[in-house]
Amino acid sequence: xxxxxxxxxxxxxxxxxxxxxxxxxxxxxxxxxxxxxxxxxxxxxxxxxxxxxxxxxxxxxxxxxxxxxxxxxxxxxxxxxxxxxxxxxxxxxxxxxxx
Amino acid sequence: xxxxxxxxxxxxxxxxxxxxxxxxxxxxxxxxxxxxxxxxxxxxxxxxxxxxxxxxxxxxxxxxxxxxxxxxxxxxxxxxxxxxxxxxxxxxxxxxxxxxxxxxxxxxxxxxxxxxxxxxxxxxxxxxxxxxxxxxxxxxxxxxxxxxxxxxxxxxxxxxxxxxxxxxxxxxxxxxxxxxxxxxxxxxxxxxxxxxxxxxxxxxxxxxxxxxxxxxxxxxxxxxxxxxxxxxxxxxxxxxxxxxxxxxxxxxxxxxxxxxxxxxxxxxxxxxxxxxxxxxxxxxxxxxxxxxxxxxxxxxxxxxxxxxxxxxxxxxxxxxxxxxxxxxxxxxxxxxxxxxxxxxxxxxxxxxxxxxxxxxxxxxxxxxxxxxxxxxxxxxxxxxxxxxxxxxxxxxxxxxxxxxxxxxxxxxxxxxxxxxxxxxxxxxxxxxxxxxxxxxxxxxxxxxxxxxxxxxxxxxxxxxxxxxxxxxxxxxxxxxxxxxxxxxxxxxxxxxxxxxxxxxxxxxxxxxxxxxxxxxxxxxxxxxxxxxxxxxxxxxxxxxxxxxxxxxxxxxxxxxxxxx
Numbered sequence: 028x029x030x031x032x033x034x035x036x037x038x039x040x041x042x043x044x045x046x047x048x049x050x051x052x053x054x055x056x057x058x059x060x061x062x063x064x065x066x067x068x069x070x071x072x073x074x075x076x077x078x079x080x081x082x083x084x085x086x087x088x089x090x091x092x093x094x095x096x097x098x099x100x101x102x103x104x105x106x107x108x109x110x111x112x113x114x115x116x117x118x119x120x121x122x123x124x125x126x
Numbered sequence: 127x128x129x130x131x132x133x134x135x136x137x138x139x140x141x142x143x144x145x146x147x148x149x150x151x152x153x154x155x156x157x158x159x160x161x162x163x164x165x166x167x168x169x170x171x172x173x174x175x176x177x178x179x180x181x182x183x184x185x186x187x188x189x190x191x192x193x194x195x196x197x198x199x200x201x202x203x204x205x206x207x208x209x210x211x212x213x214x215x216x217x218x219x220x221x222x223x224x225x226x227x228x229x230x231x232x233x234x235x236x237x238x239x240x241x242x243x244x245x246x247x248x249x250x251x252x253x254x255x256x257x258x259x260x261x262x263x264x265x266x267x268x269x270x271x272x273x274x275x276x277x278x279x280x281x282x283x284x285x286x287x288x289x290x291x292x293x294x295x296x297x298x299x300x301x302x303x304x305x306x307x308x309x310x311x312x313x314x315x316x317x318x319x320x321x322x323x324x325x326x327x328x329x330x331x332x333x334x335x336x337x338x339x340x341x342x343x344x345x346x347x348x349x350x351x352x353x354x355x356x357x358x359x360x361x362x363x364x365x366x367x368x369x370x371x372x373x374x375x376x377x378x379x380x381x382x383x384x385x386x387x388x389x390x391x392x393x394x395x396x397x398x399x400x401x402x403x404x405x406x407x408x409x410x411x412x413x414x415x416x417x418x419x420x421x422x423x424x425x426x427x428x429x430x431x432x433x434x435x436x437x438x439x440x441x442x443x444x445x446x447x448x449x450x451x452x453x454x455x456x457x458x459x460x461x462x463x464x465x466x467x468x469x470x471x472x473x474x475x476x477x478x479x480x481x482x483x484x485x486x487x488x489x490x491x492x493x494x495x496x497x498x499x500x501x502x503x504x505x506x507x508x509x510x511x512x513x514x515x516x517x518x519x520x521x522x523x524x525x526x527x528x529x530x531x532x533x534x535x536x537x538x539x540x541x542x543x544x545x546x547x548x549x550x551x552x553x554x555x556x557x558x559x560x561x562x563x564x565x566x567x568x569x570x571x572x573x574x575x576x577x578x579x580x581x582x583x584x585x586x587x588x589x590x591x592x593x594x595x596x597x598x599x600x601x602x603x604x605x606x607x608x609x610x611x612x613x614x615x616x617x618x619x620x621x622x623x624x625x626x627x628x629x630x631x632x633x634x635x636x637x638x639x640x641x642x643x644x645x646x647x648x649x650x651x652x653x654x655x656x657x658x659x660x661x662x663x664x665x666x667x668x669x670x671x672x673x674x675x676x677x678x679x680x681x682x683x684x685x686x687x688x689x690x
Contacts, residue, residue, distance in 0.1 A: 090507070
């Protein structure tokens, strides 16, 4: 089992390409089914051709793009909470020793 | 009268596990949830056990379809968790885990607010032990923050219950509503445990710091007890729809950029809770059924995902997506089981998430909440993106990490626990009628019609397409060693920093004030020394002769005055 020279499925880039191609075919088929199957509709937008396909794609792209922006705002070093730099000590001379 | 108090088997199991060792302990740990579940099975719906306590009628055990559903669920979760943790040699953790499950069971059968409060606090304490049991500095800090929030929730619940009981004269835990006296306090108490936005910091902070097995228990109980409590006390509260929609959407942004994979799952836990909270807020029979059914399924598929990540953590000691990858080569079974969980949480048809989430989404649409419906769809696509694809992809595929050389499948008990959960995911997803029969209402809902299945498959396939495109085009944000600031920053950074900065600002003022005080005292002392010191006027001794002279002078003066 622990033989490292064993060949694994995704070591071959052709297999990765096959997976991607299968996904593309699935997408085309599923969107194409909208032409033949009339989906039951509760909301007017639902009736649009491939509404769910379009919405899913746009939602995920938006999600990732916005998340990348969020990263600029909230991302910190891994040890952010671990290192506790203390606030600088206040000046002690001049202010106090005026007596 | 119920034969046995529902929480008792687990509680006794926890006690016995504290004393037993070796195989005996394993048998006790396995028997407790099984016997407990059998006991729940024999409970009669409609049972109310009442007893008088300090002039109030308490209902320690109330059995109805809602509490029964959660009763079964928690025993099931406890059993899976116990199997998953069988390899452990950690008495503390195992006792705490069973006691934690017992508190959850007790809470959902509690018929009054005082009993609920007791279990509410027990949940807090027993679960905190599972965080502390990691025995690291990070888990100690996270555990203390966790405990503060959880106990705080309990205090709010107690305060609300007192106000509620004082004006209604009853502690009964039925529909409360936020307009009831104390309603808001109870609502926020539930909200903390349910990880409402801005109150969620404890969850994403502490869950990923717990032990590999502890997180499996944690993800099952606390939040689901809160969902149960909201469904019981605040069903149909309009406010919950907005809160829930927010909960489904905001965590997925964090989940996309988070590096710790168990923290990704913690964010996705909040996202799933959002669906339940929306369902409770809508409050129709379909929506409430959807909410509790989704709670049921979430415990199992989130448990499965947590278990698969726990297995990776157990084997590699690493949980950061940036450091993992390629593990499918050495952990193919774990990878497969993880993907079953991922398919379930993403609500693929034939997997469990589909049959419950679609109820909530349909209910939102039927009740005319269009914006909420769009938000839920967005969240559905998003959850597939971050939990369905990201988790398995970065742990088991992506690039080969250094752990590929040494990794191996986890202990067999972990695999068995994951396999049970995976079978349940597929079983419930394929034969939802068994789950639907347990739900509180009979709505005649069927998830498997062509419209639903096609719509869901389109949504998921194109979400996957978006991930693939973003990944190939290298737009997808890479996993980076980092932490992301969330609401816990407020009390981990802002508050302590503000306090120490304020103290630093006040220090010179304080020093000057004290200096001036010392100077006043010194001046006073000098004055006293001048008058009363060695050469002080008031400190000299008076000779007797001078006194006689002065007496003579006074007498002479009075004689003189008398004469005049």
